[in-house]
């Protein structure tokens with residue numbers, strides 16, 4: 001009885017241990033939750049996200065490979081890892097829509113050949129998270145390309161399908177063994193695009209020396225059926241450029257926009273015309289095509305970018321829609337160093353940082369109908385580039401070998417693909433040696 005009375009008299013005595021445990025629990029739970037709330041937090045960077053109209057200092061939190069939160073101030077205590085991006089630009093992972101990455105062992109050719117390059121060797125170190133192969137494979141060998149390169153790479157690889165079944169094959173530069181119009185099969189092309197939705201993003205027409213319009217007729221037919229854009233590559237010497245542009249639909253893309261074909265003369269009787277005329281004015285038929293909605297990609301490559309075209313065009317406000325590299329073994333050590341080099345050239349020509357980032361992220365994503373890429377919306381895939389604009393004395397070289405000086409240059413400091421750090425130039429995401437965690 002005494003014991004019972006004692007307990008009744010002092011009820012808190014029996015509850016005290018529970019109360020202490022509950023308090024500890026309530027105190028610890030938020031800490032545990034907070035510690036695990038985000039995997040990665042990028043703080044203090046100047047965020048440029050064209051799609052969402054952001055150009056301001058923001059913090060970005062990542063969880064499970066996705067953008068979890070973007071806000072003016074996210075507490076460092078909420079994330080397992082924090083990266084200080086003060087002084088840097090933070091942008092969506094860069095997208096390059098003109099590369100040749102169907103690398104293999106065949107000599108002197110692109111499809112499954114040594115003239116293509118391995119995408120991971122060139123992507124993340126330039127802030128690129130997505131590359132698009134510009135028709136190195138066709139419907140005959142796309143599955144091989146997928147198995148051999150796409151599935152083996154960390155870079156996100158999408159692809160245009162070549163109009164020719166065998167892709168960009170044949171000996172270079174003579175094109176010995178290059179497929180002819182007999183190798184164009186609209187039904188097979190259409191089936192292949194249907195089989196890989198979101199992976200094959202369009203059709204490439206190029207490297208055709210005939211006078212027939214069959215590549216365009218069949219290419220546009222399939223592109224209409226499958227609702228994908230066409231990318232027109234170079235070397236269509238017998239087809240008048242104005243007529244090509246007339247045939248293209250809104251959203252179709254012309255690459256090598258600033259090529260001076262007159263100076264280059266890649267083949268006799270090349271009917272392709274330059275973007276600006278002899279007096280430096282953008283040609284009316286080019287403006288007409290742009291007004292219709294045709295897109296113009298840089299496609300720098302080894303011979304596709306000339307200051308004689310680009311400088312007057314940029315002055316007149318004719319900016320590119322994307323910074324395609326035309327990356328391959330011949331171009332990677334030429335005037336074109338990488339995508340950042342192309343972006344830096346346009347910076348040196350007076351284009352604004354905002355205009356440049358738009359054309360390296362959201363605009364190319366839209367052009368290949370990849371609306372989930374190229375922006376930093378909450379819930380989007382966490383593909384991010386942290387860029388520095390380096391100051392100094394720099395020189396930029398075009399396809400004619402001319403140099404343009406500049407005092408600014410883009411540099412990729414950190415690249416994140418699917419929420420994981422895949423490039424870290426100066427160890428800003430790494431643990432300091434000799435320091436406790």
Ligand SMILES: [Zn+2]
Pocket residue numbers: 098099100134233326327
């Ligand atoms: Zn190309």
